[in-house]
Amino acid sequence: MRREIDFSLYLVTGRELLPPGKDYFESIQESLEGGVTVVQVREKTADTAEFLDIALKTKELCQKYDVPLIINDRLDIALAVKADGVHLGQTDMPVSVARQLLPAGTIIGVSCNNADHVKNAISEGVDYVGIGAVWGTATKKLTSPIIGVRGVGALLRELDNTGLKAVAIGGIKGANALRTLHGTVSTTGHGLDGVAVVSDIAGSTKPRDAARTLRDTVSAFKEQLQNELQASINVSYAKKDVLTSVSKLLNNVKAYKPLIHQITNNVVTTQSANATLALGASPIMATAPEEMKDLSRVLGALLVNFGTITSKEGMLLAGQFANEEKKPLVFDPVGVGATDFRRTTAAQLLNTWQASVIKGNAGELAALADSKEVQAKGVDTSGTGFSDPASFVKSLARKERCIIVLTGSTDWISDGNVVIRLDNGHPMLGDITGSGCMLGTCIATFCAGAYLKAVEDEPISERSLSTIVRGDMLLGAVGGVLALTIASEIAAQRVDVRGTGTFFPALIDELYHLTPDKLTQLAKIQIL
Numbered sequence: 001m002r003r004e005i006d007f008s009l010y011l012v013t014g015r016e017l018l019p020p021g022k023d024y025f026e027s028i029q030e031s032l033e034g035g036v037t038v039v040q041v042r043e044k045t046a047d048t049a050e051f052l053d054i055a056l057k058t059k060e061l062c063q064k065y066d067v068p069l070i071i072n073d074r075l076d077i078a079l080a081v082k083a084d085g086v087h088l089g090q091t092d093m094p095v096s097v098a099r100q101l102l103p104a105g106t107i108i109g110v111s112c113n114n115a116d117h118v119k120n121a122i123s124e125g126v127d128y129v130g131i132g133a134v135w136g137t138a139t140k141k142l143t144s145p146i147i148g149v150r151g152v153g154a155l156l157r158e159l160d161n162t163g164l165k166a167v168a169i170g171g172i173k174g175a176n177a178l179r180t181l182h183g184t185v186s187t188t189g190h191g192l193d194g195v196a197v198v199s200d201i202a203g204s205t206k207p208r209d210a211a212r213t214l215r216d217t218v219s220a221f222k223e224q225l226q227n228e229l230q231a232s233i234n235v236s237y238a239k240k241d242v243l244t245s246v247s248k249l250l251n252n253v254k255a256y257k258p259l260i261h262q263i264t265n266n267v268v269t270t271q272s273a274n275a276t277l278a279l280g281a282s283p284i285m286a287t288a289p290e291e292m293k294d295l296s297r298v299l300g301a302l303l304v305n306f307g308t309i310t311s312k313e314g315m316l317l318a319g320q321f322a323n324e325e326k327k328p329l330v331f332d333p334v335g336v337g338a339t340d341f342r343r344t345t346a347a348q349l350l351n352t353w354q355a356s357v358i359k360g361n362a363g364e365l366a367a368l369a370d371s372k373e374v375q376a377k378g379v380d381t382s383g384t385g386f387s388d389p390a391s392f393v394k395s396l397a398r399k400e401r402c403i404i405v406l407t408g409s410t411d412w413i414s415d416g417n418v419v420i421r422l423d424n425g426h427p428m429l430g431d432i433t434g435s436g437c438m439l440g441t442c443i444a445t446f447c448a449g450a451y452l453k454a455v456e457d458e459p460i461s462e463r464s465l466s467t468i469v470r471g472d473m474l475l476g477a478v479g480g481v482l483a484l485t486i487a488s489e490i491a492a493q494r495v496d497v498r499g500t501g502t503f504f505p506a507l508i509d510e511l512y513h514l515t516p517d518k519l520t521q522l523a524k525i526q527i528l
């Protein structure tokens with residue numbers, strides 16, 4: 001009978017990474033105490049006698065904790081120590097040959113870097129796949145491309161209904177484990193069974209603590225994913241409730257005046273800061289990487305708008321810190337389809353941190369989704385837009401694991417389950433520069449309101465270990481869009497507005513005078 005393995009925390013050994021003075025077996029023992037659920041002995045330079053000795057002693061330790069032992073590559077060692085399994089690389093012994101040589105029930109795992117590797121692994125009947133490298137790593141000289149967090153979901157999808165288990169490997173550590181687990185879930189809801197780690201545990205002076213942090217994160221996340229999948233079946237949003245909740249967010253913003261950190265483009269800095277102030281929040285425009293950590297502690301939300309990319313390092317760091325603090329992160333990939341540099345920067349940012357909301361016009365979101373249906377012209381969209389915007393936002397939200405806001409004369413918002421259609425706004429918004437950027441600011445401000453509400457409701461968050469962001473970001477996105485578009489309608493009707501020049505200050509006025517009542521009474525909202 002094959003043994004059922006818990007893959008939650010898969011330690012791959014790395015003797016060469018031990019801190020000075022740390023004994024290998026002591027480190028393994030502490031890692032097991034910290035919650036490692038599988039150990040793979042990986043020795044790339046040891047001779048056979050040494051490998052055998054290490055494998056035997058590691059097995060003794062593993063047995064004490066009832067944790068299975070896997071041997072990397074060497075079938076002879078696996079046979080000699082009666083290991084629970086072997087792990088094979090793409091250039092190691094073929095799985096079919098290994099199966100013949102090993103006793104029935106031996107676990108076989110294979111390293112996979114792309115969908116073809118995964119398909120082969122399925123047809124060869126392996127027990128699990130190790131997907132990597134997901135982040136960069138200094139532990140191994142990589143011969144295959146780095147997959148990136150966002151690339152893993154497509155491989156997991158191949159495993160749907162196969163029963164095969166999957167772990168990800170490569171650069172995973174306590175600080176990015178939740179981001180890795182959250183961001184790798186496939187569009188079908190297929191998540192990782194665990195994470196495989198070398199340096200974060202082996203290189204630590206306190207491997208017990210390093211392992212415990214990782215294990216707790218994986219356990220909390222797996223439970224949360226189950227709840228998320230369950231909730232997606234039962235979810236129902238009533239229009240009245242959405243509007244009541246959104247109104248509360250505006251009150252929260254006015255009451256707490258959250259700091260909205262904006263890394264934005266130099267065309268719109270002043271008007272975005274003024275829009276933030278008009279809603280009752282407090283803007284700070286800061287781009288230097290050196291100040292990102294300090295800002296993450298006080299901020300209510302972060303907006304990353306890359307209309308003019310001058311501070312990629314700052315954007316990367318600010319987002320990572322916002323994720324660590326579980327604060328809202330709104331990403332506005334302005335003109336992402338316009339140049340290769342923007343495309344690769346967006347991919348790098350989105351692989352590094354988890355956006356809470358991505359907002360863009362049809363051209364931008366088409367570029368992000370690799371869709372040919374809509375073309376972009378610089379920072380603007382050309383053509384008539386998506387034939388089925390509701391399905392588009394829903395599937396992109398599932399892919400990016402966040403809220404998607406598709407702007408235009410109608411705005412479409414989705415969290416991957418529900419789709420919300422908003423029909424407020426005025427054509428003059430399209431005739432002033434930076435209305436899309438101001439919308440990003442308004443969304444970030446309402447997301448800060450949603451974050452504050454979550455903190456208010458649950459001051460000491462029990463869910464915080466598995467929560468990627470605190471607060472209902474769908475409501476934040478709806479609130480931000482309604483605020484700007486309703487203000488634009490009221491502004492455009494004013495007798496003192498004679499064109500786009502007078503429209504703009506009137507728009508700021510109407511954001512300033514926005515009330516929960518106006519939001520609920522004027523909203524043109526449909527929940528699909």
Ligand SMILES: Nc1ncnc2c1ncn2[C@@H]1O[C@H](COP(=O)(O)OP(=O)(O)O)[C@@H](O)[C@H]1O
Binds near residue numbers: 381408409426481485
């Ligand atoms: N013709 C229009 N009618 C109503 N609202 C509009 C119109 N054009 C743009 N908007 C509003 O302006 C905001 C910015 O959207 P958009 O113009 O698509 O962004 P961008 O400036 O990034 O291209 C959105 O909230 C949208 O609802």
Ligand SMILES: Cc1ncsc1CCOP(=O)(O)O
Binds near residue numbers: 169
């Ligand atoms: C063995 C292996 N396979 C792909 S990346 C990697 C090394 C992962 O090491 P670390 O967890 O230290 O990045």
